[in-house]
Amino acid sequence: MKLTIQNLSKTYKNGVKAIDNLSLEIGTGMFGLLGPNGAGKSSLMRTIATLQSPDSGSITFGDINVLDDNMALRKVLGYLPQSFGVYPKMSAEELLDYFATLKGVSSKLDREKLVKEVLEITNLYEVRKKHVAGYSGGMKQRFGIAQLLLNNPKLIIVDEPTAGLDPAERHRFLNILREVGTNCTVIFSTHIVDDVKELCNEMVIINGGRILKHTTPITCVQEVKDQIWTKVIERDELELMEANFNILSSNYNQDNTLNIRVHSLEKPAEDFKEAQPQLDDVYFIALKEDEANLVSE
Known part of the structure; x- marks a missing residue:
């Protein structure tokens, strides 16, 4: 499925133009959105994820008109925001079971199977009984990936996911993301150049809400x-x-x-x-x- 963005614009009440007439097509695979802090990356991610509305423009994902049918997009969306809040007194297993219920998995057996699967994919199964609040930063990010996989998403958005991770956790996180991103569209937003170089087969450089360059890491070098x-x-x-x-x-x-x-x-x-x-x-x-x-x- 292809994500198509056409002439998208967003200006906040304080006058900041976060997205400036931006057009972009993103297909299956890992897509890097590279830019400095304040470049408009998070604004674009939130708009695609239906968390805010643009002033103008259109977004489609396959046959879904994203701006007209938010719920249709959310059913196939996995979103990991820059800061991911968790419930302090629940284990990863309990919290994922709760999220699976919210996502419409009514059967207890189906939830148990699904939770076990996503915990294994993200290498968290051995610590499934621990409270998520006690996880390291990298483990919390992997938990974020686990929760977004519960609805088998076709579009995954991750916003600055490796910021603040130590090298070992960063490596583990990127490997997991690389694995889950083989059969769907993954938008990876970051200001860390090495993340894009290691992970993405296509990328844009963005600043001031505008695309400066649309290319591949190999070609542009x-x-x-x-x-x-x-x-x-x-x-x-x-x-x-x-x-x-x-x-x-x-x-x-x-x-x-x-x-x-x-x-x-x-x-x-x-x-x-x-x-x-x-x-x-x-x-x-x-x-x-x-x-x-x-x-x-």
Whole structure:
């Protein structure tokens, strides 16, 4: 099933334009929505999930007109928001049984089978008797995936799911998401470039509620081949370098020097070395070009 968004706009009462005439098509598989904090990602996710209404535009998922028939979409939707609240004095097993009841699974035997299945998929079966409030951050995120799988969703939306997770929990979470996302449409919203690089076969870069680039992680990195350059500089040289070169990022070395990455169609100067392009470079190029365009307007 394909999700189709056409000319979607949303401006809040405080004047912030969160979604700006956005159009997008998303098919089956893992789709990355990459952008900085405040880019409009969560606003778009909430609108698709029918938690808020846009000012204009349309959304369809297969033959469902999302804005006209919220309930039809919710029946096939799994949604994991940025902050997922839980009941403090219930075990994972009890809480999932309660959620399954809310989702219309009336048979106790069917609920038990379904709860066991989603707990096993998310590697939580061994801790099913523990209160969810006592789970680690990563376990709570995996519990969030467990609850959204209860209705066998065709569309899954996860909003900033790995923020704050340690590397091991992040790895476990991404593996689970990769597994459940093989046969449905999964929209993965994040500001973490590595999550998109590891997980998604298609992506957009978004800022100011607008799509800056619609591509694949492999294609967009190939597009900037021979355009990324590096140089090691002293800390007090950074301001001068920023005035003369298009610096995408800078990282400290162990000796307190800086390694800068520069975007240029030609070698910027003799002492620069060519670098292998990364998805981070593409991301920063898109944001810097967008900022320059806004200034010129």
